[in-house]
Amino acid sequence: MSKNAKDSADDASDARGGAQGGLIVHVTGLLPSLSPAEQRVARLVTADPAAAARQTITELASAAGTSEATVIRFCRSVGMAGYPQLRIRLAAEAARRVEPPDARVVGGDIPPGADMAQIVATIAFNDARAVEETADQLDVRACEEAVAALASAGRIDVFGVGASGFVAADFQQKLHRIGRTAYYWPDTHTALTSAALLGKGDVAFGISHSGATTDCVDVLAEARERGATTIGLTNFPRSAIADVADLVLTTAARETTYRSGATASRLAQLTVVDCLFVGVAARNRGRTRRNLESTAAAVKSRRTTRGGRRRG
Incomplete structure (x- = not known):
């Protein structure tokens, strides 16, 4: 694929907002290229897409410690036309997400004080999800x-x-x-x-x-x-x-x-x-x-x- 063709393909992928592999995977992949303020918004929406989908733009901006204008810039950076489209995509993402089998596994992270059973469940879930999401977006x-x-x-x-x-x-x-x-x-x-x-x-x-x-x-x-x-x-x-x-x-x-x-x-x-x-x-x-x-x-x-x- 030529450089121009690759750039066009990348632009098309951004415009779709990562539809092939899911919005959360798409946003996570773009995280390093976002501004610090946009990264705070990104971390909120990837950590809990269902909660973010229920928030108004003012509520999300406040939770991220930033402005509504930054939320709009974030939407455009990840291929969304605006905040309404982002909320729709987040709600759809939340609906299709597979929850970990162990209720104590939250966000794939390992909280302080986790026992060995929780560590094993968290790592197994996170590793399996990495393989599945990689295949989905490849x-x-x-x-x-x-x-x-x-x-x-x-x-x-x-x-x-x-x-x-x-x-x-x-x-x-x-x-x-x-x-x-x-x-x-x-x-x-x-x-x-x-x-x-x-x-x-x-x-x-x-x-x-x-x-x-x-x-x-x-x-x-x-x-x-x-x-x-x-x-x-x-x-x-x-x-x-x-x-x-x-x-x-x-x-x-x-x-x-x-x-x-x-x-x-x-x-x-x-x-x-x-x-x-x-x-x-x-x-x-x-x-x-x-x-x-x-x-x-x-x-x-x-x-x-x-x-x-x-x-x-």
């Missing part, structure tokens, strides 16, 4: 374009640092097992020098939850300058990585108390990665099957039986 057309680029690439370089690096390593290993020439570079200097050797027909795939990690953004920028197709996977579609990516794929995970870099965001990323991997693998089922069988056979002798003996 741009299928962008995924198809990413699969086409990956399947035809002469070489694939995968980048990610910190917790996203684990997902990058997993993706590289998956691609390598089905015979794709793929590399993962955990060191930024090595990643940059590798990106400098990419060219037309190659793919650089960058993973960054925030979309603002300079290591990942700089590597994609270098690869794009060399003519490679660049793909970014992030939770925030208006983040810096979108400026250097030809294709942007998004997750829908919300990090909560104690859980910056949480498993929920990794699970959301892995969901997208698995979709792409299966899409690439399905392009040549015969070759994929043969490669998976060969690689499985190569490590079969490294497994032991229950008695501790190696399998023959």
Whole structure:
């Protein structure tokens, strides 16, 4: 997809107000791009859409510690024509939301004094919701374009640092097992020098939850300058990585108390990665099957039986 086409698609998504994946997911993804006052409004409506839908514009502005004009700006920033449309969308969102099975799980967060049962219920609910909401809002057309680029690439370089690096390593290993020439570079200097050797027909795939990690953004920028197709996977579609990516794929995970870099965001990323991997693998089922069988056979002798003996 060309840069102009991607910008048009982004504008169309904003105009729809995130209809594909739900308003709350849409607003959460745009949160870093909003002004501080608009962010206060955003946090109120995402925390309790039903309560926000019942409030007048004056009541919501007061609760957010801001003005009615800021609420109107927030509405436009997230693709709404005005406050009435926002209230309608919030009411619809509240009606379709699935409540957690444990009544003590509130907003997916972990309150002070939570016991282990509540912690387990909260984390399980939050992780499951991240996967479901990621699938709901994932741009299928962008995924198809990413699969086409990956399947035809002469070489694939995968980048990610910190917790996203684990997902990058997993993706590289998956691609390598089905015979794709793929590399993962955990060191930024090595990643940059590798990106400098990419060219037309190659793919650089960058993973960054925030979309603002300079290591990942700089590597994609270098690869794009060399003519490679660049793909970014992030939770925030208006983040810096979108400026250097030809294709942007998004997750829908919300990090909560104690859980910056949480498993929920990794699970959301892995969901997208698995979709792409299966899409690439399905392009040549015969070759994929043969490669998976060969690689499985190569490590079969490294497994032991229950008695501790190696399998023959």
